[in-house]
Amino acid sequence: MSDNHRKVIVIGSGPAGLTAALYTARANLAPLVFEGIQPGGQLTITTEVENYPGFEQGIQGPELMDVMRKQAQRFGAECVFKEVTEVDFSKRPFTVKSNNEIYTADSVIISTGASAKLLNLESESKFMGYGVSACATCDGFFFRDLKIMVVGGGDTAMEEANYLTRFASEVTVIHRREEFRASKIMLERAEKNPKIKFMTNAVITEIKGTEEGHKKAVTSAIIKNTVDGTEKEVQVDGIFIAIGHKPNTDLFGDMLDKDETGYLLTKPGSTYTNIEGVFAAGDVTDKTYRQAITAAGSGCQAAIDAERWLEANELG
DSSP: OOTTTEEEEEESSHHHHHHHHHHHHHTTTOOOOEOOTTTTGGGGOOOEEEEEEEETEEEHHHHHHHHHHHHHHHTOOOOOOOOOEEEEEEESSSEEEEEEEEEEEEEEEEEEOOEOOOOOOOOHHBBBTTTTTOOOHHHHHGGGTTEEEOOOOOOHHHHHHHHHTTTTTTTEOSSSSSSSSSOOHHHHHHOOOTTTTEEEEEEEEEEEEEEEEOEEEEEEEEETTTTTTTEEEESSSSSEOOEEEEOOOOOEEEEEEOOOOOOBOOOTTOOOOOOOOEEEOOOOOOOOOOHHHHHHHHHHHHHHHHHHHHHHHTTT
């Protein structure tokens, strides 16, 4: 085999990928991790992480991922800051390409994650992690007694709005249309919550705030009426984007089984995909929980599945 052959290749470097790397490295499988275009995954755009077990005082998202990476490397994982541009699972060993470089692998663990759909505003990216968030369960705690906006009209938006009322003094749901896509039960639950208000036929066109280093914070949003085009500035302390997630699965085309929204499907009670030797973990398969700890847990499962599969096929 060439120097570019590995027993395990991990695609993705969030909590799932780095946990899979840690476990396969400790099993002496010397995994190669492709970190991709966002090394560390979604946690690198999160400031404070307070709900990851083991860090009593909380930890910065990028710092947590750096610790995970170093832990995996300590046991022999090799991490490269390269993006996988093509894969071929039709023959063995599997082929993984990064631009002009070709690698082969006996097994592959996919942990490419999912990306929150965003508004694509320049001011949105400027304040991401400083008042703008795409995860209520991650960041809601930081908005105690503050005013929050939730952008979206589906079940996710209603669920996040309800959750955020535990902390916020007021939650306003902003939706671009008059009608909501949310299920009747979720919408009714939000409508019955005295802390939740609704602003329909409205879109955020700009997010404003202070920009003094670590004191960077959201202070208001410019809201445009989609019917008459008028704009107004509304004071707000936090903005949660809840317009859905897109799993990062375009790379795999039709090779792997997916659900109707693109999430990879795994065999019940395992991380096995429909192709023997290819495993999937983390947010690329999870549309329900989407937490760092659940991703890490499934990364562990994928590593154990891969290790046992390699051994059973005398490749370990």
